[in-house]
Amino acid sequence: MxxxxxxxxxxxxxxxxxxxxxxxxxxxxxxxxxxxxxxxxxxxxxxxxxxxxxxxxxxxxxxxxxxxxxxxxxxxxxxxxxxxxxxxxxxxxxxxxKRKQVKMACTNCAQACKRCDENRPCERCIKYNIADSCIDGQRKERKKGIKRGPYKRKNKxxxxxxxxxxxxxxxxxxxxxxxxxxxxxxxxxxxxxxxxxxxxxxxxxxxxxxxxxxxxxxxxxxxAFLPPPPTDGTEAQSHPSGAPPPPPMTYFLPGPYPPFPYPGFMHGPPPPHLQQPPQPQPQPIPPPASVTAQPPPxxxxxxxxxxxxxxxxxxxVSTATETSAGAGAENGSKKRGRGAKNGAEPKAKKAKRGSGKGSKDDDAGAAGGEGGEAE
DNA sequence: GATTTCGGACGATAAACTGA
DNA sequence: CAGTTTATCGTCCGAAATCA
Structure with a gap:
């Protein structure tokens, strides 16, 4: 590439x-x-x-x-x-x-959920003087025989x-x-x-x-539309510190044709089936924060x-795969209730993977119990 | 301020499917 | 059987908690 x-x-x-x-x-x-x-x-x-x-x-x-x-x-x-x-x-x-991951993190890093590297001892272990225990863990074998439903083909x-x-x-x-x-x-x-x-x-x-x-x-x-910064020393129309009022703007409909409600936009009338009743002037759109308010139908x-x-x-919505991507980040601040770790809690550490993305893989943690769903 | 914890996003990849 | 899709499992980011 x-x-x-x-x-x-x-x-x-x-x-x-x-x-x-x-x-x-x-x-x-x-x-x-x-x-x-x-x-x-x-x-x-x-x-x-x-x-x-x-x-x-x-x-x-x-x-x-x-x-x-x-x-x-x-x-x-x-x-x-x-x-x-x-x-x-x-x-x-x-x-x-893209985040790059090492093939295998050392046990220490894995446990701490910290970045590891290929070397042994890894950088982190050296740093914390635990180089002697810096060893690879063991990967668990992937489960087999799990039946799945039919795949949905992505539309090419x-x-x-x-x-x-x-x-x-x-x-x-x-x-x-x-x-x-x-x-x-x-x-x-x-x-x-x-x-x-x-x-x-x-x-x-x-x-x-x-x-x-x-x-x-x-x-x-x-x-998003403010005049570019002045390049010649003159004052830009309105982007100075004062957070200028954004120009009113319409949201448009997606489609094969350009949005026509914009003045001086189309060269010709929109195709009949796309004609719309005269649109009222877009309401003044509130400041950025609320931009979201007026989604285009x-x-x-x-x-x-x-x-x-x-x-x-x-x-x-979209594909199941994207799952996390779309979902999580949305509000930026993922609040986490840090469990009150009571003092010397033995490092049983999270029953791996039980949590987050759906407990589908709860089995993982369940180590002992074979995958629940597999029937 | 440094370190530890740990929830969860994200990457990697093998297994299950699918269409040719 | 190659290519695609999806589930699973591992890594590690990043924020809170704790320590020194």
Whole structure:
């Protein structure tokens, strides 16, 4: 895998988009596009018409309309698994590298739930002068013969050989909840905002468009859009310390067509079946913290089952696998009731794995008792 | 402030399934 | 049988508790 920073686009991509993407400065660097792809575009191509033909430096087939502020599009066909370039400056929530684990932690580290390394004695054991007891533990054998139900196949988007789902699949992990629809948590950091954006985009299943290549709309929370910092010494319109009132902004519906309620947005009338009654002006959206309040009634144009309500609040709809990712982090502060460890509690240590993710594997702890479910 | 505890997120991977 | 999906098990993050 040669995942390299998209910033130096392949030859076929001249200088579009121009310069550093204008991106809400307080959000940090703009999220990277998948390798070899164009960065997200918070603005229309230099020339819509020519963009359509791939002229003027704009990629062919790129968007031909002007997105409202706060909306980005990403060509569906180009999606690939996202992997942030090394040493990128992507916000941590986005760029967080996968945690690497040693194959086997020493018994000491394992017991302490601390990071170990391959060496023996490991660094930690040396540090604490317990090098002599730094030995590998023993892995337990995986259970066999456990029957499972039929698998649900993931819908292979666009059948593309890339095979993998949208790039957005990746980092949803932290805090989709930030500005996602219901009961979401208050916004926190720019980083999580970015993550949220990706998470949301993930919900729009490709191929849902009637014929044409769908674009993934990526919505930015209103507060994300502030003028870039002044570069020439002049005062920026409104991003100084005073936390300017975010420009009012509508949430749009996902779908194969660009959201039309935006003035000066569409080149033509929306297709009949998408026509909507005149939308009342969006209510002024409250400050960031409550951005979450007004979720887009995500469906309407929504084809098939494409969009699930962005149930950010943990319910992590989607696949079972994601389980933890979606669920846990949601409110950032996982409060834990530290059990009152009464003095010298023998290190029987947690009946391993009994707790957290569902007691499904309670058996593990139960060591003695063979897996409950296995019948 | 350093160290210990430990809940739970996350990574790795083997076993069960599936489709060709 | 190769590829995919899922369950299981291990690692270790990170916050609270405790110690010195």
């Amino acid at each position: 040669t995942t390299e920073p998209p910033k130096a686009p392949p030859s076929q991509e001249p200088q579009y988009p121009p310069a550093p993407v204008a991106y809400p400065h307080h959000l940090g660097p703009y999220p990277h596009a998948p390798p070899g792809h164009y960065p997200y575009l918070p603005f229309p191509p230099p020339d819509a018409a020519s963009a359509e033909n791939g002229q003027n430096g704009a990629p062919p087939g790129f968007m031909m309309f002007h997105p409202p502020p706060g909306m980005l599009y990403y060509p569906a066909a180009q999606t690939q698994p996202y992997s942030p370039p090394p040493n990128s400056q992507v916000p941590s929530a986005l760029a967080r590298p 988007m666009s059948g593309g050989e890339g095979g993998s789902p949208s790039f957005a699949e990746a980092p949803a992990e932290s805090s989709v909840g930030e500005w996602a629809p219901s009961g979401a948590q208050p916004a926190t950091t720019p980083a999580t905002t970015a993550a949220a954006i990706q998470a949301v985009s993930q919900q729009f299943v490709p191929g849902s468009g009637p014929g044409g290549e769908p674009f993934y709309p990526l919505y930015y929370p209103p507060h 995500p469906v309407t144009v929504d084809p098939a089952g494409a969009a699930k309500p962005a149930s950010a609040n943990g319910s992590d």
